[in-house]
Amino acid sequence: MRQVYSILVNNHAGVLSHVAGLFTRRGYNIESIAAGPTEDATITRIVIVAFGEENELDQIAKQLRKLYDVREVEQISYNQAVTRELVLATIKAPISQRSEVIQLANAFGAQVINMTDDTVTLEASGNDHKVRTLLKAFEGYGISQMARTGMISLPYDGMPEDWEPIA
Amino acid sequence: MAVATKAKSQTTKQPAKLKPKKISGAEIIYRSLEREGVKYVFGHPGAILLTLLDLFLERSKIKHLLIRHEQCAAHMAEGYARASGTVGVCLTTSGPGATNLITGITDAYMDSIPIVCLTGQVATTMVGNDAFQEADIVGMTRTITKHSYLVQSTDDLAETIQEAFYIARTGRPGPVLVDLPKDVLLGDGLYQIPEKVDLRGYKPTTKGHPRQIQRVAEAIKESKQPLLYVGGGAIHSEAHKEILKLAETAEIPVTYTLLGAGAFPSAHELSLGMLGMHGTAYANYATMECDLLIAVGARFDDRVTGKVSEFATRAKIIHIDIDPTAIGKNKAADIPVVGDARQVLAEVNKLVKPQKRALWKKRFQNLRAEYPLSFDSPEGAPIKPQEAIVALSEEVGDKAVITTEVGQHQMWAAQFYNFTFPRQFISSGGLGTMGFGFPAAIGAALARPDKLAIDIAGDGSFQMVMQEIATAVQYDIPVKVFLLNNATLGMVRQWQDLFMDRRFSEVDFDSSPDYVKLAEAFGASGRRIVDKEEIRPAIQEMINTPGPYILDVIVDPDELVFPMVPAGGATKDMIVRDSRKKVLQGKLSALPDN
Numbered sequence A: 001m002r003q004v005y006s007i008l009v010n011n012h013a014g015v016l017s018h019v020a021g022l023f024t025r026r027g028y029n030i031e032s033i034a035a036g037p038t039e040d041a042t043i044t045r046i047v048i049v050a051f052g053e054e055n056e057l058d059q060i061a062k063q064l065r066k067l068y069d070v071r072e073v074e075q076i077s078y079n080q081a082v083t084r085e086l087v088l089a090t091i092k093a094p095i096s097q098r099s100e101v102i103q104l105a106n107a108f109g110a111q112v113i114n115m116t117d118d119t120v121t122l123e124a125s126g127n128d129h130k131v132r133t134l135l136k137a138f139e140g141y142g143i144s145q146m147a148r149t150g151m152i153s154l155p156y157d158g159m160p161e162d163w164e165p166i167a
Numbered sequence B: 001m002a003v004a005t006k007a008k009s010q011t012t013k014q015p016a017k018l019k020p021k022k023i024s025g026a027e028i029i030y031r032s033l034e035r036e037g038v039k040y041v042f043g044h045p046g047a048i049l050l051t052l053l054d055l056f057l058e059r060s061k062i063k064h065l066l067i068r069h070e071q072c073a074a075h076m077a078e079g080y081a082r083a084s085g086t087v088g089v090c091l092t093t094s095g096p097g098a099t100n101l102i103t104g105i106t107d108a109y110m111d112s113i114p115i116v117c118l119t120g121q122v123a124t125t126m127v128g129n130d131a132f133q134e135a136d137i138v139g140m141t142r143t144i145t146k147h148s149y150l151v152q153s154t155d156d157l158a159e160t161i162q163e164a165f166y167i168a169r170t171g172r173p174g175p176v177l178v179d180l181p182k183d184v185l186l187g188d189g190l191y192q193i194p195e196k197v198d199l200r201g202y203k204p205t206t207k208g209h210p211r212q213i214q215r216v217a218e219a220i221k222e223s224k225q226p227l228l229y230v231g232g233g234a235i236h237s238e239a240h241k242e243i244l245k246l247a248e249t250a251e252i253p254v255t256y257t258l259l260g261a262g263a264f265p266s267a268h269e270l271s272l273g274m275l276g277m278h279g280t281a282y283a284n285y286a287t288m289e290c291d292l293l294i295a296v297g298a299r300f301d302d303r304v305t306g307k308v309s310e311f312a313t314r315a316k317i318i319h320i321d322i323d324p325t326a327i328g329k330n331k332a333a334d335i336p337v338v339g340d341a342r343q344v345l346a347e348v349n350k351l352v353k354p355q356k357r358a359l360w361k362k363r364f365q366n367l368r369a370e371y372p373l374s375f376d377s378p379e380g381a382p383i384k385p386q387e388a389i390v391a392l393s394e395e396v397g398d399k400a401v402i403t404t405e406v407g408q409h410q411m412w413a414a415q416f417y418n419f420t421f422p423r424q425f426i427s428s429g430g431l432g433t434m435g436f437g438f439p440a441a442i443g444a445a446l447a448r449p450d451k452l453a454i455d456i457a458g459d460g461s462f463q464m465v466m467q468e469i470a471t472a473v474q475y476d477i478p479v480k481v482f483l484l485n486n487a488t489l490g491m492v493r494q495w496q497d498l499f500m501d502r503r504f505s506e507v508d509f510d511s512s513p514d515y516v517k518l519a520e521a522f523g524a525s526g527r528r529i530v531d532k533e534e535i536r537p538a539i540q541e542m543i544n545t546p547g548p549y550i551l552d553v554i555v556d557p558d559e560l561v562f563p564m565v566p567a568g569g570a571t572k573d574m575i576v577r578d579s580r581k582k583v584l585q586g587k588l589s590a591l592p593d594n
Ligand SMILES: Cc1ncc(C[n+]2csc(CCOP(=O)(O)OP(=O)(O)O)c2C)c(N)n1
Pocket: B405, B406, B407, B408, B409, B410, B432, B433, B434, B435, B457, B458, B459, B460, B461, B462, B484, B486, B488, B489, B490, B491, B492
């Protein structure tokens, strides 16, 4: 199962390694981790995506809550949150294919941020699904470099607890 | 406008405010410790601590003891905490002084013991530069403390120490480390603390949820064969009276873990003694037969459950614990209750009505009669360690607080000593640290001057920490070492005996010290015994000789600890008795119909 943890922590030195340490000690791979300031300067939000068994994922959340510097842990299921990720990708695009690549980029709302004779570098953001589809779409041209931020996330305000998306 | 005038009139009424006075970091620490009610500090010095150590010369509220090795300082703080229920304190210098604490801190973490460790550190400007005697002790201890602080400014000292004590003793107790850079100690700062500690991310739940408490009471009422399973948390929360009341009111037998020993009188008719790998056969069989298991401050440790999927399979599980992460970690709970064991059980007791369970009572009494703890002691044979412990228990009984090292002797102590009050038995459970018992006994002796502190020791363990006899002699601490000397690492030898075809590799001591001369060399006293007849007179001599004393009891190295559930095995695979004498393996008389 895939779990998104949204963790509010005190903005103290060493907190990130402490939080990450809880995962590594149990042998879990963190799929992505993103940390950044919140509306309150003393608090940082860390968003972690990890895979695991459900009860193990719950146990990690409990352990996280025990840490002195952790103020809040939310386990968010994918449907109950706004999630976004930023991607930078350099696509192989010789002049002959350049307009095709740019057209495709436009379809995804991606920005062109650099261009050379044979590459185009794009900036795109979106939820998990969109980012995956986008990368798939460019795969055929060849992606020579890529950087992803990892997912950041906020729970939807006012979402009823038993809300389920229509399949 | 109105607000402003009000504020103004208030300030004019007050006398001119004195500017708060700055005091030295050392002074702030001393006052903070005084404020926390600290009586003893177990320490070992270093240059960084000079200004703080200087304060111990002329003041007498807090006594600093000079411990010979920092690991033992931590164990003494633990022993003090375990015996008194208050926070133990140790103080060491930076670098090696701090790293030497690590085993003791881990031990305290595993067994949820409240200690505060103060460590010196190089100046804040040098931290991270590999300065002389710098060690990143905060980083190293992150996973073995409830929290580790690096104090950045003298002004933060008082509040940090207040928080450290608060965190150590509240919730599930545990160790807290405060790292003190040299400039923070030497500098001047304000002694400023909030009236009440309020930590946003840290709010332990102590009161059980009323709905869950209701469910607990109902489950007890419906159960035919309930069993109380009591762990160290019951001791920390002082839940023993509530446990006794619940057990007697609803006629529920009680079994305890190594750390729970003392929470329920061993000789009570409802007591089944210790459970687990070396628990009594009747306690372990009762876990297989019970239909309701009430875990109180226990964590379903693998030494207790064996193969967890086959543990207490017939039972509904109630799990009462102050630490939500302990619940459901190893075994799913049907009725989880997060809260302080004493408070939760007090609420449960309000709802539980007297109940009789004649059938169940008869059943566990039969199990107890059928599979008693036993050992053979043929005439002319060497002293059996078990009989030495039985004699000790009968001679000193509730006059003593007992600590142990780790090994066979520890298990025999838990099996054969008759415990009557909480905090009477002090042992390293979670970490299983050889060398724990002797320093812990020194700490316990200081915490309980009204009792006799006795370390039931193994010779291997004692050799790890015997330098502390010097500490006991220097401060005239009347700690007694009841040394069950088998000239071997008995517990490891036992595994080689049972699982390695008796190939005894690297366990026997071909050379051991003369423990009587050793005691004398340090200025203590001692005696060696080899005959059964000498046991009781020697125990009397040990009790009546003032000061530290080593009683070197030469025991049979071939004796094995039974019952034994092989590691990873299920309770039903328990070996009840020594196979070289009489096999009684997994031969369980028919289980009764419910
Ligand atoms: C510090 C440490 N090292 C190693 C062990 C592994 N170990 C467990 S019991 C034991 C033997 C203990 O020997 P002794 O103290 O003589 O007790 P006995 O079993 O002989 O009664 C050993 C080596 C341990 N528990 N702790």
